[in-house]
Amino acid sequence: MHKVTKDAFTLLLFSAVAGVAGYLYYFILARVLSVEEYGLLYSIGSLLYILTVPQETIRTVVAIFTTKYSSKKETGKIHQLMDFASKKIFLLSIVFFIIVLALTPLLISVLHTTFLPLAIISLLLLVAFLQPVGWGVFQGLGRFKELGINNSIETLIKLGLAVALVFLLPINIRIFGALIAAPISAFLALLLGFWALKDIKKAKKIKIKEKLGRYSFATLIIFGLITLMYSVDVIIARYFFSARVSGIYGGISLICKSLFFIATGIKRAMMPNLVKKNEEKQDKEVKSILKKVSLLMIMLFGGFLILSIFFPNQIVMVVLGKKFLSAAPYLKYMVMAMAFFSFANLMVYYNLSINQNKKMTIRVLASAFFLEVVLLLFFHETIQQFIQMMMIVNLALLIGLVVISLIKPKENKPIRLLKK
DSSP, rough: HHHHHHHHHHHHHHHHHHHHHHHHHHHHHHHHHOOOHHHHHHHHHHHHHHEEEEHHHHHHHHHHHHHHHHTTTTTHHHHHHHHHHHHHHHHEEEHHHHHHHHHHHHHHHHHHHHHHHHHHHHHTHHHTTTTHHHHHHHHHTTTTHHHHHHHHHHHHHHHHHHHHHHHSSSSSGHHHHHHHHHHHHHHHHHHHHHHTTTHHSOOOOOOOOOHHHHHHHHHHHHHHHHHHHHHHHHHHHHHOHHHHHHEEEEEEEHHHHHHHHHHHHHHHHHHHHHHHHTTTTOHHHHHHHHHHHHHHHHHHHHHHHHHHHHHHHHHHHHHGGGGGGGGGGGGHHHHHHHHHHHHHHHHHHHHHHTTTTHHHHHHHHHHHHHHHHHHHHHSSSSSSHHHHHHHHHHHHHHHHHHHHHTOOOOOOOOOOOSSO
């Protein structure tokens, strides 16, 4: 079995564990909470995805540079990278937390909620940007088993704590139990993750001279746009639709975005292998890895599309419950929309891994995000129309990113770490 395939299946296995726990989290809450409360919970979750835009940037940058240091047996530099990133990011997390709290009056009006739910979920920001430092090191070292265990533990703790609190708290404040479970589970997983990297912490630190800023900034913009694209639809739906309809849309969105996150695990397994092969200038192997990952994603989305065509009611019943059955007719369309977006995201990871076409990637993503917002603001009379706009935007994005991936720069060099 090819290494990238083995790594992908390792992540898929643990993603399945985390996915089952995450499924049970929403499975139980969809039945315990009202549709209106569930809609609010999912909208706040989407807002959180937007607020945690830097997560994927931090993870990706740390993973790429960890891969490079690891290939040269420079464990001390990985230790230095971890400490440097953790200290800087924690200070930025505190500043960001304060800014978000200051913006809560605006968020309250957009999400039609109160201060307390937003204040609770904002606590997650204090640890949310530290987590990807450890994840990036695991990923860069190719320790996907430990990465998968850490992610699974977080989800399992979140599930157990949320269920316990929801059933123990009075009915009028049970949603707060579901919300507070997120920051607590993230904090515990953070501690466990850094403990698992104690062997790296034992290495004597070696000063790193690499200039990370330029690469990090471009990556931040790219993943920021991606996060906005897969989150803004739920925010707009919450604003324009009734509480019940936005809850229904949130349910159908949840099912399909879980596929997106499973596919993201496959792409993360691809990155260290791509970086290494690109450094070694093995272009044929780089293309082979891309093809293998594409095939895995085709199997994932193709299989679920078939199920959503023939058994939509059963899927919705199992995942969300009878209250959400009206979402079933839209399932196949949302699967296609998310498939287009996931393959577009694959091209983003590919271009980042081989350090190619970042500026053009940013332009294409920015144009697609602008188009998405405009279309959703003007075409939102029904859920089906809303999803159709998503399909159009995501397909256009995929085509645009495939086209620019075929455009070779004048000189396709490996990532230049040290500025000469």
